[in-house]
Amino acid sequence: MDENLIQDRGVAGTARQARPHAAARHEGQDAIAGGVARPEPHDSGARHVSGEARYIDDMAELPGTLHIYVAMSDCAHAEIKKVDLEKVRAAHGVACVLTAADIPGENDASPVFGDDPVFADKIVEYHGQSIFAVAAETLALARAAAGRAEIVYEDRDAVITLDEALEAGADLLPPHEMRLGDCDGVLAQAPHRVSGRVRVGGQDHFYLEGQIAYALPGEDSDITVHSSTQHPSEVQHNVAKVLGLSDHAVTIEVRRMGGGFGGKESQPALFAAIAALVAAKTGRPAKLRLDRDDDMVMTGKRHDFLIDYEVGFDGEGRIAGAAFDQAMRCGYSADLSGAIADRAMFHADNAYALNAARIRSRRMKTHTVSNTAFRGFGGPQGMVATERMIEKIAFALGKDPLDIRKANFYPAAGGGITPYHMEVTDSVIAEMVEELEKSSDYRARREAVRAFNATSPMVKKGLALTPVKFGISFTTRHLNQAGALVHVYKDGSVMLNHGGTEMGQGLFVKVAQVVAEEFQIDLAKVKITSTRTDKVPNTSATAASSGSDVNGMAAQAAARTIKERLIAFAAEAYGVPREKIVFRPNRVQIGDEEMSFAELVEEAYLARISLSATGFYATPGITYDRETATGHPFFYFAYGAACSEVAIDTLTGENKVLRVDILHEVGRSLNPAVDMGQIEGGFIQGMGWLTTEELCWNGKGELTTHAPSTYKIPTANDRPDDMRIKIWEKGESQVETIYRSKAVGEPPLMLAISVFSALADAVSAASDYKVFPDLDAPATPERILFAVEDVRRQAAGETAA
Template sequence: MRNPTPSETIIRGTVHKNHPHDSAAKQVMGEAVYIDDMPEARDLLHIYVAQSTKAHAKLLKLDVSAVRNAPGVACVLTAGDVPGINDASPVLGDDPVFAEDLVEYVGQSLFAVAANSIEDARAAASLAIIEYEELDAILTVDQAMAAGSFVLPSRTMARGDAAEALGRAKHRLQGRMEIGGQDHFYLESQISLAVPREDGDVLIHCSTQHPTEVQHNVAKFLNVPDHSVTVEVRRMGGGFGGKETQGAWFAAIAALTATRTGRPAKLRLDRDDDMVMTGKRHDFVVDYDVGFDDAGRVTGIEFVFASRCGRSADLSAAINDRTMFHADNCYYFKDITIQSHRCKTHTVSNTAFRGFGGPQGMVAVERVMDAIAARLEADPLEVRKINLYGKTDRNVTPYHMTIEDNIAAEIIEELAEKSDYYQRRREIRAFNEKSPILKKGISLTPVKFGISFTTTFLNQAGALLHVYTDGSVMLNHGGTEMGQGLFIKVAQVVAEELQIDIERVKITATTTDKVPNTSATAASSGSDMNGKAAEAAARTIKERLIAFAAGHYNVAEQDIQFLPNRVRIGDQTVSFAELVQLAYLNRVSLSATGYYKTPKIHYDAETFSGRPFYYFAYGAAVSEAVIDTLTGENRITRVDLIHDTGKSLNPAIDLGQIEGGFIQGMGWLTTEELVFDDHGNLRTHAPSTYKIPACGDRPDIFNMELYSGGENVEDSIHKSKAVGEPPFMLAISAFNAIADAVSSVSDYAIYPTLDAPATPERVLKAVEALETEMTTQDTARVKAAE
């Protein structure tokens, strides 16, 4: 053994560096294994779920005798066949896996057929005799509000006296905005593969963001202990929140089929069934009343948010709460009231979606900022800046949390300069004066997004780490990989702690029999929590190795230093693998668990007060749009953005998340339209009728960068910040840029009523509405002059 040279004592960093996604090469080559790629057992059963064709009806008769006798059928399951509790809800016990006496949306599960092929199962399902007694259906938010139909009690958050402030305001505006929903459109549909085991146990390969919740729901459904159900997830082909809760339904059906028949069973939804049966982003109707002074500073504001939750609560309580938490975005409102109505409709239960209600609150307040600017004939960016939270004052949110990490103003200023916002705005206005058909618009909007589960107990994570005698490491944790790069980030953390090559860290499938009782991979907290848990496990093993080496070599612990792939012990150096082997021979445990719970957070849901978020992630984006006033067609032509990821664990991964989040947000606000007919049928349930952004929809100019001054003030994992959800809201700038282009039709004299998504039809209607209003105003002026 030799002493290291001075250059060798420099510890090589693994975090804060670009590393490829662990599955990237396999995904490009088609070698990454998803559940439907797994080899099928010879006796595998395929499951089809029969669905209600009525939005609201009593289920008078469900005769499946002919289905049971159909060719190839091995098993038919209805509510009467459930041995445990017929429910797979995340919170309130109001999501029956199979309908019993009542159906409450088109697409609700009636029964399941397991057969030798999916074709046999579908054919058999069509033989069922079903009789309904139709009931009146509530399908829209407005209908629900009129009927007083709610899945949860309405909530009010207030500070100061908004009504009094509005009464004395120098200027006052009221408005309404409808915000559409969004389908998750993950590439891999909902799927579960259940394999029966001894003693009535079952292994479920499930495409889910929440293996523990699936485990608990399946156990409850089967009437077995949790330990009898193991859920495993290696990777998902996208999730975006759509696989946080609702995958449990399909896992339960597959598990019951497998345990009843003794044969493995797979339930895979096709695209149409998936879109019809599963929940979406909540659509909202928002009313606002705002008072402001001559400078555009808000002096009082009231919001009323009403969301379409669907037939059951699902996660609507927390989602709507987060809408309320983010109705301020980056702005301080001294006198504010926020009402939230959680409407029950006879449509599919809406669920988690990237941003979890936050985007709907933020798009509403950004509409308000633009409306104020239009009334005052001011630059919307100046109105935004004057309303920003302060550093040491004007820095307490409506839910009484003091903001300690505010960098919104710095990011906005840097972006405005780098994007040449002010000059471009002048050029766009000059262009619009000379262009009667094509109109351009520009908007700069900021983002402040709270990071943590607002349900406090969910802010915990676990990890399991094994070091083998050759120095290789096996890593397992409770987070799930859905394409966002969580696994590679957590592997980086472990490699950094142990100072080994990242290739020496094996990333293994998330499974409930290794790390129990985990939280969903959601709320942008995957890297934060699982990274800290894995770091704790690695640190435990590292401390054991240090203690062993100190005793074995008779040196002080402070004289032991972990270097790249080796350990310096006093005046000698051994490889990491040598030290591990030696520790094993001396009976030192090389396996450890790690645990982490997010500090500082506390929150009283009854009073809307406390610290629901550990920290905030910030960003800002400038979008430029062009519209055709004759057709309503529109396009986002340029985007510039700066986003804060603290000290990024992996800049390449984070930039990918930022771009993907922006494009998905742009789709929500421009092209992705969910259309239900008057009978509750979803008419947009395939790529032919539901348009997500394609490659050609990406702006021709797309400039993005990580905020160079970013460093988390809190003790997050290596001072990084979450990046999963916050970039989604940067796309609000795209919607506002389109609204700015529409406004130019009136020479900016009228701010348009434009609902989301800004489809060509909606843009054209907004243009026509402005032209009609201008004509009306001209006529009134002529009559007044006469």
């Protein structure tokens, strides 16, 4: 998209015109104002690099601050027979010790189902569950005191793995099913059928800033909590619930997070509640900060899945119908698992018209930490199985997987129906893939890869081009809302607050650009402030990729309210028709006269015109009927495609991504620089999920990969040396989004499926393409090595036969 294409909004606020670059001059004035569509730097970018960005642990601690250590269960599933904390209470420096009996309200910090106790009471259900908390003068003293506790458990049978849960029939939530057409009948009559199974592993969020909360007691039982959370309103509600207070007694503040990725949506409530309990009990400030090991043990992950599929198709690879059986490990409690499982079902089609479909989902309970939201929210897991299905069709027919993909894309003209009976009317995936196929030189490179593999016995290469179609909206209807608060001060500067949270993704600068654009003022004139529940109430989580969509619209609504007041004032004060009042860069034209924006604002202030407004936005048209499994759960779809080339060492399983070409659609980008960062970062995080990030529990339910020494996220060296990323220039939302932009937070992660598919292609090359490999995610060196040995063994068996 042309970064110089910026809106020049008059009274009606609808015209979109090309304007000169920001460095240009206009009628002798300074550089043009506004901000939409310009590659502005992240508002905290320089501070991130310099270390000046302040996080909760950087805040100066108030006198008397207590530090909290949370004591955790040593068992995965057991009855607590005895808890003796007298020695803990008597330890040096201890101010208080809290258990379930000390909670004045409800012992629950769950987002929905009331099944996440703050402290375990009588029963523990995962290794690492919180039992009690110690508040002391220092964290070292609190930790040492906790070690003096005497706890006696009586072990119960524990279900740890997803396979064990399925064998035991341990369904945590009711199963769900979607149907489109007569899938069973179609499969029975299809000319060709294949089936398969794929396991998709979980993933730790590994945010740079761990879980932390700093609680400050106030008057009349009021509590303010600085919490590193994506969902301040939910934390507010849970803290109030635990303390037995009304929501208005609790204020949550978030200036920034050092990463979130979904791990700070529901789970920060536990730590905020414990910190608030200590502050309420002692009347002293209280801080709870987890170290990396404890954070990884105590907090939920991306759900791991087991997916079986069966598909019927014709000789050209066109899909007649497909069936999926999805099972996911929820952990010990529901958390957000129901909605995550639903989204995995919603994305079982990815970018393909399945024509007839049956998707079944089971949500299984295990005695492990409760899994939770993670970038993509179930969608990536559903898509991995679909892409493996496409590749198996191609293998069965001896065709290029890209040709099978292209044969099954949703049509651009509309008419394609999803398994949940929503028509896809905005599909641009065929055009995007065609463009990427050419720009990446896919066909020639595929031949070159085959030629290389024919002469290389040890190292094998693989190549794959995969699409992404991702639905944008919370599938829970009431969450699709946002509020904003805008103040214009009499000097023409602006203060902006909204319900979205900043976790490094660039939401704050994007929404500030929207406000600057509406007033046609310099971006520097808009001050970004912390997210606070006492400024904008009842907000939804910054999640579902909808942060810019909903908060941008709410902020725009607030700005336009003030703008309309200014227009009405100027029209009356100067006797000029409203249509003759036009906001231009840092000034306002009133008939034949001009004045600066600040001058008009000051005149309006003196005339007692309100210069403060709230804004609200609710995404229209979102529906889903669970009884019939039909509806319109997404406002629109975001699209992308990636072509990845990899190499594997067949002796060790080691692998490397050599090159990736990405073409991604973000509509009319609000900020191309921020969006490019999200595309690259999302891809790398997805690549880590599918290649190196392996979670392991032992038979006792202990997480053994709980530190950087045993859990491997991608490093700078894992980034492909040749990485070509482009925002699709033709992108534009077909529905009325903020300046016709599209969401960018989650969809790029699924571009990394191309890496997993390329690795599978390289493994198949080890059998001279005679065997379709069984490869599960993450495709670690061990799994790749085992898969290579398996395909070679099968190929040798076929040759011998």
